Amino acid sequence: MKISEAARALESLGNETRLGIFRTLVRAGLDGLPVGRLQQRLGIPGSTLSHHIGNLVSCKLVTQKREGRVLRCTVNYTKMNALVAYLVKECCQDAGGC
């Protein structure tokens, strides 16, 4: 993972509203949640919510799939795990290991 890609994802999660959306989706698991359900749970105006979800999708932390009238959002666990791994990798390498 490139540093610019990691920074982009961390920046996305570094907004309290987006982190709230993301954490709600993490708890929801593999099935995810429709946008409207997120709106119910979080109480955010639709345009604001859509803007933040778009941000999470654009850096691939969240994926979306249309199901009729509903857009279902799901955490991209592969991306999440890669991001977590990026933060800690090569730890203490310049000092000869932890």
Next chain:
Amino acid sequence: MKISEAARALESLGNETRLGIFRTLVRAGLDGLPVGRLQQRLGIPGSTLSHHIGNLVSCKLVTQKREGRVLRCTVNYTKMNALVAYLVKECCQDAGGC
């Protein structure tokens, strides 16, 4: 860890310059590095570097200790690990487990 605290730390890491500083310190391990050494390695103007280090320190991802004329910066591994844990905790809890 509160969501506001996690978002604050993620926001800090979500800037490419700061992420570069942080990753350099992660690789440096427990001994960390003086500010000047970071400046040599990263080639950032002093005032900009100081500003970003201050940001990392203010959200406790990095600690500083004066050693004579030099200020040594070290990653707060406890905080780093807590942040990583925050991102993945309660995963799939609303769906009955992963």
Next chain:
DNA sequence: TAGTTATTTCGAATAAACTAGAAATAACGA
């Protein structure tokens, strides 16, 4: 096709972050 629900896009106001030069402070050694 008309109506309804779900969601996005547009637009514009407000707020905040990033950058870096210059000046200030801190700590040491002569």
Next chain:
DNA sequence: TCGTTATTTCTAGTTTATTCGAAATAACTA
């Protein structure tokens, strides 16, 4: 105390993010 090195604080210009109402689009149902 003076000079030198290390780092921060000040300041200001520029850029970028956040917010949300209103209007537009998408998909279904009658």
